[in-house]
Amino acid sequence: MRKALFFVLAILTLGACTSLDCSVDNIVALNVSIPDTVKYDTLNVYAIVNGKDTALYTNGTGITSLSLPMSYSQDADEYIFAFTDTLGATRSDTVVVGKTNQPHFESVDCTPQFWHTITSATTTHHMLDSISINEANVNNDQSKKHIILHLHSN
Numbered sequence: 001m002r003k004a005l006f007f008v009l010a011i012l013t014l015g016a017c018t019s020l021d022c023s024v025d026n027i028v029a030l031n032v033s034i035p036d037t038v039k040y041d042t043l044n045v046y047a048i049v050n051g052k053d054t055a056l057y058t059n060g061t062g063i064t065s066l067s068l069p070m071s072y073s074q075d076a077d078e079y080i081f082a083f084t085d086t087l088g089a090t091r092s093d094t095v096v097v098g099k100t101n102q103p104h105f106e107s108v109d110c111t112p113q114f115w116h117t118i119t120s121a122t123t124t125h126h127m128l129d130s131i132s133i134n135e136a137n138v139n140n141d142q143s144k145k146h147i148i149l150h151l152h153s154n
Contacts (some may be wrong), residue, residue, distance in 0.1 A: 029067035048078040072114035
């Protein structure tokens with residue numbers, strides 16, 4: 001009887017360890033705010049990886065914020081923000097976000113996440129006037145705006 005009770009308790013304990021719920025909130029993204037966006041311009045955003053561009057966001061209008069993926073192996077991520085006006089003229093700026101990459105483990109049963117700390121943010125100045133870091137810690141809290149892009153006032 002004791003052996004049976006011990007066996008049942010062992011099965012329940014082991015089953016409890018393997019049924020761990022991993023975080024549903026596992027998205028880690030750079031949240032960008034563009035508070036003074038031009039309403040009628042179309043925004044396209046590209047990431048530059050190994051010298052090649054990849055479209056991340058296309059044909060948005062009136063955009064005031066967006067979330068962008070971050071790499072987990074590079075010390076800096078490079079993005080191109082391309083603004084096209086109603087006449088078809090495009091002005092692009094390159095935004096470089098320097099960062100650290102920290103692996104974050106909730107459990108050995110869950111996929112690891114990479115959290116980041118923004119160390120710098122620079123931009124060219126064709127359409128963008130400046131860039132500021134609002135919240136340097138990038139994790140799975142999607143409520144924070146990490147960087148703010150300020151456009152030239154025209």
